[in-house]
Amino acid sequence: MEVLQLLVSGLANGCVYGLIALGFVLIYKATEAVNFAQGDFMMLGAFVTLGLTNAEHMNLPFWVAAPLAILVMAVLGYLLDFFVLRRLFGQSQTAVVILTIALGFVIRFVAGVIWGHEPQTLESPLSIGDINIGGVVLGMADVAVIVVTVLLTLFLYQFFQRTKLGLAMQAASQNQMAAYYMGIPVKRVQGLIWGLSGATAAIAGILFASKGAIDPNAGLLGIKAFAAAVIGGFGSLPGALVGGLIVGVIEPFASRYFAAGYSQIAPYVLLLLVLVFRPNGLFSQVRVKKV
Amino acid sequence: MRILFKTSYNDDIRLFPDRWTLAVYAALLALAVLLPMLLDEFYIGEVTNVLIWAVAGLGLMLLTGQTGQVSLGHAAFLAIGCYTNTILIEAGLPFIVAFPLAGVITGIVGGIIAIPALRLHGIYLAIATIALSILADDIIVLLDPWTGGVSGKFPAVITIFGLEIERWTMPVRFYYLVLVVTMICTLFYRNLLRAPLGRAFAAVRDSEVSATAMGVHIARTKVKAFGLSCMITGWAGTLMGYYAGAFNNETFSLVISITLLMMIVIGGLGSIHGAFFGAVVVAFLPQALSIAKGAMIGGSVAIPGLETGVFGLILILFILFEPMGLYGRWLKIRTWFELFPFARKDMFRRQKSYLKTERLR
Numbered sequence: 001m002e003v004l005q006l007l008v009s010g011l012a013n014g015c016v017y018g019l020i021a022l023g024f025v026l027i028y029k030a031t032e033a034v035n036f037a038q039g040d041f042m043m044l045g046a047f048v049t050l051g052l053t054n055a056e057h058m059n060l061p062f063w064v065a066a067p068l069a070i071l072v073m074a075v076l077g078y079l080l081d082f083f084v085l086r087r088l089f090g091q092s093q094t095a096v097v098i099l100t101i102a103l104g105f106v107i108r109f110v111a112g113v114i115w116g117h118e119p120q121t122l123e124s125p126l127s128i129g130d131i132n133i134g135g136v137v138l139g140m141a142d143v144a145v146i147v148v149t150v151l152l153t154l155f156l157y158q159f160f161q162r163t164k165l166g167l168a169m170q171a172a173s174q175n176q177m178a179a180y181y182m183g184i185p186v187k188r189v190q191g192l193i194w195g196l197s198g199a200t201a202a203i204a205g206i207l208f209a210s211k212g213a214i215d216p217n218a219g220l221l222g223i224k225a226f227a228a229a230v231i232g233g234f235g236s237l238p239g240a241l242v243g244g245l246i247v248g249v250i251e252p253f254a255s256r257y258f259a260a261g262y263s264q265i266a267p268y269v270l271l272l273l274v275l276v277f278r279p280n281g282l283f284s285q286v287r288v289k290k291v
Numbered sequence: 292m293r294i295l296f297k298t299s300y301n302d303d304i305r306l307f308p309d310r311w312t313l314a315v316y317a318a319l320l321a322l323a324v325l326l327p328m329l330l331d332e333f334y335i336g337e338v339t340n341v342l343i344w345a346v347a348g349l350g351l352m353l354l355t356g357q358t359g360q361v362s363l364g365h366a367a368f369l370a371i372g373c374y375t376n377t378i379l380i381e382a383g384l385p386f387i388v389a390f391p392l393a394g395v396i397t398g399i400v401g402g403i404i405a406i407p408a409l410r411l412h413g414i415y416l417a418i419a420t421i422a423l424s425i426l427a428d429d430i431i432v433l434l435d436p437w438t439g440g441v442s443g444k445f446p447a448v449i450t451i452f453g454l455e456i457e458r459w460t461m462p463v464r465f466y467y468l469v470l471v472v473t474m475i476c477t478l479f480y481r482n483l484l485r486a487p488l489g490r491a492f493a494a495v496r497d498s499e500v501s502a503t504a505m506g507v508h509i510a511r512t513k514v515k516a517f518g519l520s521c522m523i524t525g526w527a528g529t530l531m532g533y534y535a536g537a538f539n540n541e542t543f544s545l546v547i548s549i550t551l552l553m554m555i556v557i558g559g560l561g562s563i564h565g566a567f568f569g570a571v572v573v574a575f576l577p578q579a580l581s582i583a584k585g586a587m588i589g590g591s592v593a594i595p596g597l598e599t600g601v602f603g604l605i606l607i608l609f610i611l612f613e614p615m616g617l618y619g620r621w622l623k624i625r626t627w628f629e630l631f632p633f634a635r636k637d638m639f640r641r642q643k644s645y646l647k648t649e650r651l652r
Contacts, residue, residue, distance in 0.1 A: 028414075034414050034417075084607065084611065087611050088610070088611070091614065093414060094355075094359075094361050095610055095614060097361065097414065097417055098552060098553065098556055098606065098610060099606075099607060099610045099611075101549055101552075101553075101603075102553065102602075102603035102604070102606040102607045102610070103603065103607065104603070105596075105599040105600055105602065105603030106600055106603040106604055106607065108596055108599070108600070109596040109597065109599065109600025109601075109603070110600070112594075112595060112596045113594070117595055117596075216596070223421065223425065226418060226421070227422070230415070230418050234414070234415075261429060261432055261433045262433070264429060265425075265426055265429045265430075268422040268425050268426050269426070271418075271419075271422045272419060272422050272423075272426075275407075275408075275411060275415060275418070275419045275422075276407040276410070279410050279411050279415060
């Protein structure tokens with residue numbers, strides 16, 4: 001029973017990592033760049049929702065505030081691409097990596113100035129009550145996280161496989177020049193994907209905030225989500241979810257069965273092992289081109 | 292306008308292209324040596340800090356600027372250098388042996404770590420090195436018997452041939468020690484660039500395919516780059532430990548790694564000057580900020596995250612508007628004056644490249 005309880009709480013945590021990892025993968029899939037500020041996006045999404053919902057701020061009903069926050073973050077993501085990242089078009093990935101790290105610092109600073117550094121809780125209807133299934137206690141928020149994550153992953157997966165826009169996004173990342181020749185507006189497509197990842201980050205933020213308190217440093221969770229994305233194989237949406245679940249499940253088990261110093265390094269050791277033995281992740285997307 | 296007329300390869304790789312450059316650098320060295328007579332001890336300490344950051348920057352520059360491998364884990368190597376030096380001195384070795392040895396050991400460790408990391412490139416290498424930086428913190432705690440764990444360690448006193456050097460009581464002596472190390476590292480770096488190995492580094496950075504075609508062994512070159520980079524970083528780490536006066540598992544955190552990378556980008560990737568310019572920015576930004584804050588809203592108000600926020604903003608502006616960093620800006624200004632009135636805006640325009648996926652190779 002104890003194992004089952006650890007497993008379930010690990011899965012719920014893992015879904016949050018998976019949600020942030022989805023944001024990484026979206027951007028990587030469509031622009032071949034890695035957004036190191038994704039965790040901070042999530043934090044910002046959570047704070048925007050908090051600012052709209054909580055009684056001391058705007059005091060809107062949650063079900064109005066949540067879609068509004070998702071919209072705000074989507075617009076923010078699009079504008080960020082429009083004003084900042086589009087200028088880097090055609091430059092090396094390293095520049096994008098460093099730029100997004102810097103962006104994360106700035107977002108953290110701005111959030112700290114606006115909402116302060118004290119941990120705050122979102123007044124979310126999701127965070128009330130527990131469910132008891134045969135002795136395993138599961139918070140409503142955890143259930144919501146798991147359900148939403150699975151649905152979102154399925155939706156995004158279908159979006160990339162089936163829709164014209166999703167295919168255009170994949171094409172734009174595989175070969176920009178060829179995509180241009182095929183009439184794909186590469187720059188606008190990139191803007192849209194940043195908007196989409198902003199919306200994903202907002203959803204992750206709302207769910208994360210429903211599970212507990214948030215503060216401006218919550219974005220550092222992004223590093224674990226990062227490990228999740230790599231373990232799953234960057235560029236694979238189901239891989240991101242599976243990677244998130246693996247990291248999420250390993251954590252409670254490691255802290256239960258390993259000594260104190262060893263438990264927290266478990267996700268990173270796994271990350272390094274995956275990188276050494278399967279550098280392209282468990283769900284590898286790398287195909288060697290035959291000449 | 293000066294014209295350099297080169298008649299042989301030796302002319303091309305000379306340490307100083309002409310007498311004027313030699314004179315400039317000699318004057319700079321003279322100024323550095325005479326500095327303690329011009330400034331008081333507080334400012335000497337600040338200049339020492341700049342030099343230490345510059346050495347660390349040189350270490351990362353060799354890897355990122357010269358060989359094109361991004362590392363977000365160099366704080367781990369700073370830590371290895373620092374702890375190794377202290378442990379060696381505590382084991383009874385004199386500083387003059389322990390200090391170089393600490394760098395060499397760090398270099399060897401770096402080279403060994405690089406071997407699996409070499410299968411990765413681009414983004415994946417950056418991620419692996421992030422994991423390394425996070426792990427370093429926890430490993431230092433786990434190795435408590437050697438490293439002192441959370442409570443940390445104090446660096447052992449430096450004694451060179453009976454001459455004691457201590458950072459707080461004798462900042463001038465410590466300054467000269469750091470100056471000598473900086474000189475050695477800079478000359479080493481400069482000479483490396485003239486040697487075949489340095490050329491191989493640049494070839495790997497610019498195009499791995501053409502480097503292979505020219506007979507450069509990619510993996511071996513990258514391991515050497517990692518090793519040499521970590522060696523210099525290890526020395527910088529040792530000096531940082533002495534400068535701080537005490538260190539524990541949190542001294543060399545991921546933030547230091549990121550600061551280091553941002554520093555060389557602001558300074559200008561791929562140039563020795565860049566490491567020094569970037570070090571000046573990193574070392575003086577906190578002071579400049581606190582002065583500006585004091586003038587605007589009163590010094591007593593604490594704004595957490597202000598430093599990193601402003602630092603991030605500066606970095607974003609640099610990447611957008613001056614990707615070649617401070618040194619690139621200086622080059623442009625200098626060229627404009629040298630060629631007056633013939634300088635054109637497009638002279639430094641970078642060629643645009645269209646991205647192709649790494650997943651299909």
